[in-house]
Amino acid sequence: ETGVTQTPRHLVMGMTNKKSLKCEQHLGHNAMYWYKQSAKKPLELMFVYSLEERVENNSVPSRFSPECPNSSHLFLHLHTLQPEDSALYLCASSQDSGTSGSHEQYFGPGTRLTVT
Amino acid sequence: GQNIDQPTEMTATEGAIVQINCTYQTSGFNGLFWYQQHAGEAPTFLSYNVLDGLEEKGRFSSFLSRSKGYSYLLLKELQMKDSASYLCAVSSSNTGKLIFGQGTTLQVKP
Numbered sequence: 001e002t003g004v005t006q007t008p009r010h011l012v013m014g015m016t017n018k019k020s021l022k023c024e025q026h027l028g029h030n031a032m033y034w035y036k037q038s039a040k041k042p043l044e045l046m047f048v049y050s051l052e053e054r055v056e057n058n059s060v061p062s063r064f065s066p067e068c069p070n071s072s073h074l075f076l077h078l079h080t081l082q083p084e085d086s087a088l089y090l091c092a093s094s095q096d097s098g099t100s101g102s103h104e105q106y107f108g109p110g111t112r113l114t115v116t
Numbered sequence: 117g118q119n120i121d122q123p124t125e126m127t128a129t130e131g132a133i134v135q136i137n138c139t140y141q142t143s144g145f146n147g148l149f150w151y152q153q154h155a156g157e158a159p160t161f162l163s164y165n166v167l168d169g170l171e172e173k174g175r176f177s178s179f180l181s182r183s184k185g186y187s188y189l190l191l192k193e194l195q196m197k198d199s200a201s202y203l204c205a206v207s208s209s210n211t212g213k214l215i216f217g218q219g220t221t222l223q224v225k226p
Contacts, residue, residue, distance in 0.1 A: 004158075042120070043159070043203065043216035056213050090158065103207075104149060105214065107158035 002026055004108035006091050012114045013081065021076040021111045023091030030096045032074040033105060034066060037088040049074060050096065081115045088112050118142045120217035122204050127223045128194055136189045136220045138204035146207040149214065150178050150189045153201045162189070162202075191222075199224045 004025045013019050025032060034046040048056035049068040063085075065077040074091055092105040120140045128134040140148070147166040151159035165171055165180035165187060177190040189202055201219040208215055 040218075042218045043205075043214075045213055045215075048213060058213075104161040104164055106161065107151075109158045 004091060004093055004106050006089075006108040006111050008111060009109065010112045010114075012116060013078070014116055015081060015083070017081075018077070018079040020078065021089055021091075021113075023074040023076075023108055025072055025074075025091075025093035025106070025108075027093055027106060029093040029106075030071055031094045031103075032068060032071070033092040033094075034074065034076050035090040035092065035107075037090055037110070039087075043090070046076075078113075081113075083115050086113055086115045118208065118215050120204055120206060120215055122202075122217040122220045124218065125221045125223070127225060128191075130194055130196060130224055130226050132194050133190065133192050134194060134222065136191070136202050136204075136222065138187045138189070138217055140185050140187070140204070140206045140215075140217075142206050142208040142215060144208040145182060146209060148178075148180055148187050149205045149207070150176075150187075151203040151205065153203060153219065155200070159203055194224050196224050196226070198222065 007022045031050045033048050036044045045058050046060045047066045052068045063080050067075040088110045090110045091108040094103045094105045122138045149164050150162040152162050153159040163178035165178050168180055168182055170179045175192045180187045201221045203219045204217040205214040
């Protein structure tokens with residue numbers, strides 16, 4: 001596997017379910033990100049992890065809970081979601097999250113989430 | 117507040133040149149990125165500008181004016197495969213936070 005992978009690619013869940021999204025990067029990067037992409041809206045940053053520590057939490061509801069067990073893996077735990085949470089959830093990684101060197105972000109293919 | 121504006125849609129002809137503009141107002145500035153996103157796919161990195169001026173990379177060039185809060189992406193010799201959304205994003209801090217514009221959907225016609 002190369003680049004950034006995400007599983008599952010598609011997920012349908014009820015409002016009372018609990019599910020998790022998984023992201024894995026094979027690039028040796030130190031920073032990982034969760035984004036939400038809704039139709040007709042800009043990509044919206046949710047969380048940033050640098051060296052497994054959360055450095056940014058963009059006022060995301062507590063029904064979304066991130067976990068970063070190591071620099072290669074990132075999870076997004078979901079519980080009691082609402083229909084308006086239906087969106088494409090993208091994971092990204094970069095060499096680092098700071099100003100030194102190149103820090104362009106590499107995106108995974110995303111998980112298309114539908115909440116019924 | 118923080119705001120990034122770019123046109124919603126553009127249409128151009130195969131073989132032509134198109135310029136996609138982006139204006140921004142952010143509390144900090146740590147560089148500006150352009151990404152390309154084909155329908156149903158992940159965004160892919162195109163360019164990064166942190167100093168004023170033009171960065172050229174093959175058929176794609178990106179320009180930045182920090183004093184004007186303005187950037188553009190220039191696509192030359194358009195090909196059908198260039199039909200995609202082009203996302204302008206500003207890094208406003210040193211935490212890796214990117215603020216994205218809504219994206220410009222470019223349609224290239226024969």
